[in-house]
Amino acid sequence: MTKTSPADCPQSSPKATSPTGDPWPAPLASGPLQARVAIPGSKSLSNRYLVLAALGSRPVQLEGLLRSRDTELMMAALGTMGVVFQEDPQDPTLVTVLPPKSGRFTGGVTIDCGLAGTVMRFLPGLAMFADGPVSFDGDRQAYERPMRPLLDGLDQLGVRVDYQGREGHLPFRLEAPDDRSWLTDGPASVSIDSSSSSQFISGLLLIGSRLPGGLHLVHSGDRLPSLPHIRMTMADIKAAGGLVTMGEHGSWDVRPSALNLPDRVLVEPDLSNAAPFLGAALIAGGSVSVPRWPQRTTQPGGLLPGILQAMGARISRSDTGDLTVTAEGQIQGLGTFDLSAAGEIAPSIAALAVLAEGPSRLVGIGHLRGHETNRLAALETEITRIGGQAKELDDGLDIVPVDRAALHGDLMETYADHRMATFAAMLGLAIPGIRISNVGTTRKTIPDFTGMWTAMLGH
Numbered sequence: 529m530t531k532t533s534p535a536d537c538p539q540s541s542p543k544a545t546s547p548t549g550d551p552w553p554a555p556l557a558s559g560p561l562q563a564r565v566a567i568p569g570s571k572s573l574s575n576r577y578l579v580l581a582a583l584g585s586r587p588v589q590l591e592g593l594l595r596s597r598d599t600e601l602m603m604a605a606l607g608t609m610g611v612v613f614q615e616d617p618q619d620p621t622l623v624t625v626l627p628p629k630s631g632r633f634t635g636g637v638t639i640d641c642g643l644a645g646t647v648m649r650f651l652p653g654l655a656m657f658a659d660g661p662v663s664f665d666g667d668r669q670a671y672e673r674p675m676r677p678l679l680d681g682l683d684q685l686g687v688r689v690d691y692q693g694r695e696g697h698l699p700f701r702l703e704a705p706d707d708r709s710w711l712t713d714g715p716a717s718v719s720i721d722s723s724s725s726s727q728f729i730s731g732l733l734l735i736g737s738r739l740p741g742g743l744h745l746v747h748s749g750d751r752l753p754s755l756p757h758i759r760m761t762m763a764d765i766k767a768a769g770g771l772v773t774m775g776e777h778g779s780w781d782v783r784p785s786a787l788n789l790p791d792r793v794l795v796e797p798d799l800s801n802a803a804p805f806l807g808a809a810l811i812a813g814g815s816v817s818v819p820r821w822p823q824r825t826t827q828p829g830g831l832l833p834g835i836l837q838a839m840g841a842r843i844s845r846s847d848t849g850d851l852t853v854t855a856e857g858q859i860q861g862l863g864t865f866d867l868s869a870a871g872e873i874a875p876s877i878a879a880l881a882v883l884a885e886g887p888s889r890l891v892g893i894g895h896l897r898g899h900e901t902n903r904l905a906a907l908e909t910e911i912t913r914i915g916g917q918a919k920e921l922d923d924g925l926d927i928v929p930v931d932r933a934a935l936h937g938d939l940m941e942t943y944a945d946h947r948m949a950t951f952a953a954m955l956g957l958a959i960p961g962i963r964i965s966n967v968g969t970t971r972k973t974i975p976d977f978t979g980m981w982t983a984m985l986g987h
């Protein structure tokens with residue numbers, strides 16, 4: 529094991545750079561596919577396990593950890609706050625997390641969130657348990673992402689919040705309350721409107737067990753996206769020995785308890801990142817398999833096989849855990865389809881919808897305007913750019929197929945958004961002449977997207 533101390537952790541933001549030249553000519557599929565693609569670890573699970581391990585009191589070994597920009601940012605941030613990581617020299621995805629012995633995090637530090645929602649929404653809560661103020665900053669583009677509901681929640685727990693730019697946005701500085709005696713009186717009551725991101729709820733649930741009287745959390749908004757991600761947070765807290773329950777009307781109770789994940793935790797592959805690869809089988813025909821597809825999962829990507837089936841794919845599973853998508857190259861439109869549970873796969877579904885035979889109206893995803901970029905605007909612009917037809921709705925995106933002959937290649941923008949890059953690569957399988965600007969932005973959640981993509985195509 530190589531020991532990494534906070535001082536060894538990269539302090540500057542791991543950047544998403546293009547390894548393959550910019551722009552990248554997206555490869556066309558020359559025929560039906562026959563590929564098996566191993567998908568790296570789940571971003572959402574990796575960053576939850578890193579945070580839960582940091583909140584514990586014993587070493588935890590994570591196996592199959594995603595190593596990409598979002599997890600590097602998380603590890604660098606936790607390292608700055610006093611967590612130590614030991615990485616296996618032969619396998620960087622095998623990492624042991626050693627939480628601070630004192631149970632308190634190092635304050636007086638600045639956290640770089642990059643553009644990672646899981647870093648900017650899961651780490652502010654840890655400032656409650658730091659021995660000094662903690663400042664948060666990130667990419668310029670991250671300044672656009674909503675933060676206020678989380679910080680309002682922390683304010684209700686007595687945290688002093690100082691916005692250093694625009695109110696409700698990064699950058700900001702947090703200082704834990706001096707007087708926490710009232711937190712022992714019973715569960716701390718917090719009420720926030722989490723309709724713009726489920727990550728605010730997850731970020732507060734993650735620290736609820738460490739509050740002396742626990743937490744009673746209420747969501748006051750009229751809709752809540754990405755419920756599977758909230759259930760994932762609850763399942764992971766329970767796996768660490770925490771006690772958390774969800775009420776019927778958007779409320780949660782977390783009992784005070786120690787959090788300790790099992791000594792060794794295996795991270796599932798990122799099922800949302802499987803979407804472009806499995807979707808490729810629908811576009812090009814043939815079959816694509818993904819190994820280690822879990823039988824049961826809390827990931828919203830678990831909904832993917834059903835969605836691809838609705839678009840015309842055949843789905844099969846092997847005894848050895850492969851999930852295989854097989855198709856003939858025809859794609860059915862989805863009609864009106866509520867994607868609120870799995871908004872992060874919307875760009876991949878949108879690419880399929882552009883090439884489908886019937887229309888698709890993706891709804892329940894207005895919150896995508898606060899993702900890495902305004903994804904609804906970005907998808908409309910990029911689909912229109914290549915001759916397709918798409919229209920932003922209040923709550924989603926309307927995609928009407930056009931004749932394939934009307935679709936043409938162009939230089940597609942990615943807006944520093946990994947999923948806009950993989951969306952463009954999917955279209956590039958069927959539309960000649962697509963070039964992708966800054967394809968290296970895929971490093972946010974996939975260490976080597978272009979390598980995996982060309983290998984899938986047999987190039």
Ligand SMILES: O=C(O)C1=C[C@@H](OP(=O)(O)O)[C@@H](O)[C@H](O)C1
Pocket residue numbers: 571572573645646724725726727730753754757871872895
């Ligand atoms: O908790 C998580 O790991 C995530 C929750 C979702 O956020 P939103 O609820 O903001 O969509 C999802 O889109 C994001 O990619 C990851």
Ligand SMILES: C=C(OP(=O)(O)O)C(=O)O
Pocket residue numbers: 643644645646872899900947973
């Ligand atoms: C919305 C996403 O990421 P983040 O975790 O930065 O919110 C995403 O990966 O699609």
